[in-house]
Structure formats: structure tokens, C-alpha cells
Amino acid sequence: GAVVSQHPSWVICKSGTSVKIECRSLDFQATTMFWYRQFPKQSLMLMATSNEGSKATYEQGVEKDKFLINHASLTLSTLTVTSAHPEDSSFYICSAAKLAGGETQYFGPGTRLLVL
Amino acid sequence: GENVEQHPSTLSVQEGDSAVIKCTYSDSASNYFPWYKQELGKRPQLIIDIRSNVGEKKDQRIAVTLNKTAKHFSLHITETQPEDSAVYFCAASIGNSGYALNFGKGTSLLVTP
Numbered sequence: 001g002a003v004v005s006q007h008p009s010w011v012i013c014k015s016g017t018s019v020k021i022e023c024r025s026l027d028f029q030a031t032t033m034f035w036y037r038q039f040p041k042q043s044l045m046l047m048a049t050s051n052e053g054s055k056a057t058y059e060q061g062v063e064k065d066k067f068l069i070n071h072a073s074l075t076l077s078t079l080t081v082t083s084a085h086p087e088d089s090s091f092y093i094c095s096a097a098k099l100a101g102g103e104t105q106y107f108g109p110g111t112r113l114l115v116l
Numbered sequence: 117g118e119n120v121e122q123h124p125s126t127l128s129v130q131e132g133d134s135a136v137i138k139c140t141y142s143d144s145a146s147n148y149f150p151w152y153k154q155e156l157g158k159r160p161q162l163i164i165d166i167r168s169n170v171g172e173k174k175d176q177r178i179a180v181t182l183n184k185t186a187k188h189f190s191l192h193i194t195e196t197q198p199e200d201s202a203v204y205f206c207a208a209s210i211g212n213s214g215y216a217l218n219f220g221k222g223t224s225l226l227v228t229p
Binding site for chain 2: 034041046097104106
């Protein structure tokens with residue numbers, strides 16, 4: 001199998017607070033994990049690529065100081081939305097690619113963030 | 117930057133008919149092209165993928181074709197069923213690293229009984 005989990009599945013927070021989202025590969029080791037953002041009825045926008053033990057690579061327009069990514073092990077990556085504001089409200093979804101498993105990305109169930 | 121165009125944005129077919137979704141890409145180095153199905157509020161699920169060394173791949177009712185020269189690829193679903201109703205996304209690898217993906221904007225497919 002190739003199961004990816006995310007926690008929490010949804011979160012509501014006040015403006016100005018920080019929110020941490022975890023992405024775990026449960027039954028495989030992931031060379032690389034990806035973080036996407038998806039607005040309602042829109043596509044998945046790649047935010048950053050995260051490799052275990054190294055700094056994440058951010059896509060153009062994504063603030064790395066705003067969206068902190070840590071990939072401490074081959075099964076866990078975290079995304080922290082710092083000083084969240086209402087415009088950060090979105091569906092955040094991660095994916096993971098298997099170690100020596102080729103290009104296939106396996107997606108987590110997503111985290112719905114609402115910033116009040 | 118490089119992007120992926122997907123058409124149509126919505127598609128309605130009758131049960132049993134075929135559905136075709138088309139995508140074009142601009143990065144000539146792209147070599148991996150997956151298709152994902154996403155039901156409302158759920159995670160995208162890989163349904164089929166194709167690599168640049170083949171022109172066509174089939175898995176039961178689903179097939180994908182790739183024309184590298186023209187930089188376009190298509191998803192074909194035959195004998196559609198109501199449970200095929202979902203949003204379908206095409207994607208192309210960013211360069212030939214085979215990992216990061218650019219996604220199309222999605223096609224909302226509705227299969228009516």
C-alpha cells in the first residue's frame with residue numbers, strides 16, 4: 001500500500017496565530033513530500049517541495065517565512081502557517097513519493113484551514 | 117512559468133457514453149503525465165499515468181494517449197458510469213526530475229443515468 005495521512009483534518013483559528021499541519025507516510029518511506037494549496041473548485045497549486053534533511057524548495061510567490069516546512073524524517077513533513085490571516089484559509093494537501101519508487105505521488109486527505 | 121492547460125472545464129455525458137479530456141503542456145522536458153480523480157472533499161487518487169517513452173496506455177475503461185511532439189495528452193473513459201462523476205486533473209512533471217508536478221485546472225465530469 002501507499003497511505004498518506006494528514007493531521008489535523010480541519011482547523012479553525014484566530015487571525016495572527018500559527019497552525020501546524022503534519023503529513024505522514026504510514027507504510028512507506030518518502031524521499032520527497034509536496035505541499036499543495038487548493039481553493040474551492042480550483043486546481044492544486046504546488047507550494048513547495050520538501051526533501052528529508054534539507055531545506056524545502058518553494059514555488060515562486062510562496063513566502064518561505066510564512067509557510068515553514070520541516071521534513072525531519074522519511075515519514076514526516078510539517079507545514080506551519082505562521083501568523084495566519086483570513087486569506088490563508090484554504091485546503092492544504094500534501095503528497096509523498098516513495099523512496100526508490102518512481103514518480104507516483106500519493107496524496108493525503110487534506111487539511112481544511114479556516115482563519116477567522 | 118511552465119503550465120498545463122486542460123479542457124473542457126466541465127463535461128456532461130450520459131451513462132454508457134465515452135468522455136475525453138485533453139491537456140497540453142509547455143515544458144518540453146516533462147516526461148511523466150499522471151491523471152488524478154478527485155471526489156468532493158476527498159484526496160486526489162491516481163487513476164492512470166504515462167511516461168514519455170510510450171504513446172498510449174490502457175487500464176480497463178480508462179486510457180491515456182500522449183503526443184510528445186505536439187505536447188498534448190488525453191484521458192479517455194469508455195462506458196461511463198455515474199460513479200465516474202468527479203473532478204479529473206491532468207498533470208505534467210516539472211522538467212524531467214519526475215517528481216514535482218504542474219496540474220491542470222481540472223475537469224468536472226458528470227455522468228447522468
